[in-house]
Amino acid sequence: MAENQEEVKLLGVDGSPFVCRVKIALKFKGIEYKFVEENLANKSEDLLKYNPVYKKVPVFVHNEKPISESLVILEYIDEVWKQNPILSSDxxxxxxxxxxxxxxxxxxxxxxxxxxxxxxxxxxxxxxxxxxxxxxxxxxxxxxxxxxxxxxxxxxxxxxxxxxxxxxxxxxxxxxxxxxxxxxxxxxxxxxxxxxxxxxxxxxxxxxxxxxxxxxxxxxxxxxxxx
Amino acid sequence: MAENQEEVKLLGVDGSPFVCRVKIALKFKGIEYKFVEENLANKSEDLLKYNPVYKKVPVFVHNEKPISESLVILEYIDEVWKQNPILSSDxxxxxxxxxxxxxxxxxxxxxxxxxxxxxxxxxxxxxxxxxxxxxxxxxxxxxxxxxxxxxxxxxxxxxxxxxxxxxxxxxxxxxxxxxxxxxxxxxxxxxxxxxxxxxxxxxxxxxxxxxxxxxxxxxxxxxxxxx
Incomplete structure (x- = not known):
């Protein structure tokens, strides 16, 4: 598996159910990633750059390519990392x-x-x-x-x-x-x-x-x- | 292509943008289907049966299997009929x-x-x-x-x-x-x-x-x- 050589980041806050969804999916797939804790009262430049539309977490960043919206992120993760599928192939x-x-x-x-x-x-x-x-x-x-x-x-x-x-x-x-x-x-x-x-x-x-x-x-x- | 032997139905009304999405996708793919015009003031038994949660159109029915929500329907169509993709494979x-x-x-x-x-x-x-x-x-x-x-x-x-x-x-x-x-x-x-x-x-x-x-x-x- 190549994922360890890749850059996989999750911008989030601990208390968000939407961030939690992404964490569960990543763990379920066994993907190593860096969690970047955001302060929503003082959003990071990365958050503003990666999600200029909503300026919200979670943002998932895979090799510098950002994705927002938790369900969109889950689908992406499931398509890129095939092990332990979370969506049926049917x-x-x-x-x-x-x-x-x-x-x-x-x-x-x-x-x-x-x-x-x-x-x-x-x-x-x-x-x-x-x-x-x-x-x-x-x-x-x-x-x-x-x-x-x-x-x-x-x-x-x-x-x-x-x-x-x-x-x-x-x-x-x-x-x-x-x-x-x-x-x-x-x-x-x-x-x-x-x-x-x-x-x-x-x-x-x-x-x-x-x-x-x-x-x-x-x-x-x-x-x-x-x- | 097998689609002509299959039963493909779309329950909808003409004036709905969500129904229109499905019509465009089906035409773009060249899929034959039967359009069933609904009267939303007097919903058909099929509509109530196929979409008991929302009782709304569009409902797409493929070999008796119903799908609701226009964007969910578009994804399904794109996955089942591969010609003229509407979503990238990337x-x-x-x-x-x-x-x-x-x-x-x-x-x-x-x-x-x-x-x-x-x-x-x-x-x-x-x-x-x-x-x-x-x-x-x-x-x-x-x-x-x-x-x-x-x-x-x-x-x-x-x-x-x-x-x-x-x-x-x-x-x-x-x-x-x-x-x-x-x-x-x-x-x-x-x-x-x-x-x-x-x-x-x-x-x-x-x-x-x-x-x-x-x-x-x-x-x-x-x-x-x-x-």
Whole structure:
């Protein structure tokens, strides 16, 4: 394998679910890379140069060629490094995986974040609780095996790290029950299997500092709303 | 080629930019298919069965296997029918095409529609005029050749049919100048080349009925707003 002679870099922050997706994929494939921790309050010149459109992380850089958008990065990684595929070689299975990963981004990520952080708008919060619940229900019914990928994790599992790790963390701050074993038993079991997968486990951010980070953000919003 | 013995169906409506993308791709590849016109006010059982999640068009059905989401469909078509590729075989070029097609969907489609149809909220309209202008500027700078695909159309060109055909149509209704040759000369030239491409030209919906459709929608919003 040539990857050790290549330059593989990931610009990111530890607490981002989108960065975490890329870390999991890289580890799953066994690719060595350099992680460059960004300070989003003071973005590096590299970040601005590599992702001038969004100026966001993750940015994946392979031999000086930058790629943004976590799902686009995952597809690239899977095409360049063939070992341990995360997408099926069958075009139909691949299209289903793309559909569900996009579904997670479009229907679950934003609504569950808003359900927690829309502190000054009870109607908006309720609307987003409903939307994320509805979407999680659809995904619950979609889960057929141990993982979305069957016996091993795939593209959809990796995209869904947001559900397994981030939703439980942020819902606790707002004392919400968006996602638990009572409401979504299959998805909850999946999340436990997934979080305990060796590759996933060692690439999750430490829980406590991340909880403190989101809690302080939540408290600041609450303080601003009550003024 | 086996495609003539296969069942290839597209469920859609004529006036949808997302359906139009799939039509262009199928024609570009020379794939025979059956177009099933949907009535969105009274959706068919097939549509509800094939796309239970969104109940939206386009749905592409290949030998009874349904796929939703226009960009996911384009990728599937490109993988199954290899002639006249719309995505490069180079993983990096492919990732750039995916990035820009997603950019069009995330940053241009919604904002330009809202710029036209937010008739009862001037602030919202202005915000969306700004957002779509900003995004079109970024895309203008990205265009290097005759087409996004170089000498021939590719995935990004097909995604951008929305810009070439739909924005000029809806902006006229609201008397806005979101996209024209003064503001975006390169992108405007591209749009003319693209709309005159033989494959594109014959797959665009007839302009007048579509204009009338959007105009009546606009007038209805306006009437509701002035009550």
């Amino acid at each position: 075009p139909y299975q691949k299209s289903l995986a793309r559909f569900w990963a996009k579904f997670i981004d479009d229907k679950i990520v934003t609504s569950s974040f808003k359900a927690v952080f829309a502190v000054n708008d009870e109607k908006e919060r309720e609307k987003n609780v409903e939307e994320s619940t509805e979407a999680l229900k659809i995904l619950e019914n979609e889960l057929k095996g141990k993982f979305f990928g069957g016996e091993e994790i795939n593209f959809v599992d990796i995209a869904a790290v947001f559900i397994a790790f981030w939703i439980p963390l942020v819902q606790e701050i707002a004392d919400l029950k968006l996602f638990n074993d009572e409401k979504f038993p299959k998805l909850y079991n999946w999340s436990q299997e997934f979080l305990n997968h060796s590759v996933v486990k060692e690439n999750l951010p430490p829980r406590d500092p991340l909880f403190a980070f989101f809690k302080s953000r939540y408290d600041a919003l609450l303080a601003a709303a009550s003024k | 993983p990096y070029q492919k990732s750039l095409a995916r990035f820009w097609a997603k950019f069009i969907d995330d940053k241009i489609v919604t904002s330009s529609f809202k710029a036209v149809f937010a008739v009862n909220d001037e602030k919202e309209r202005e915000k969306n005029v700004e957002e779509s202008t900003e995004a079109l500027k970024i895309l203008e700078n990205e265009l290097k050749g005759k087409f996004f695909g170089g000498e021939e159309i590719n995935f990004v060109d097909i995604a951008a049919v929305f810009i070439a055909f739909w924005i000029p149509l809806v902006q006229e209704i609201a008397d806005l100048k979101l996209f024209n040759d003064e503001k975006f000369p390169k992108l405007y030239n591209w749009s003319q080349e693209f709309l005159n491409h033989s494959v594109v030209k014959e797959n665009l919906p007839p302009r007048d009925p579509l204009f009338a459709f959007f105009k009546s929608r606009y007038d209805a919003l306006l009437a509701a707003a002035s009550k």
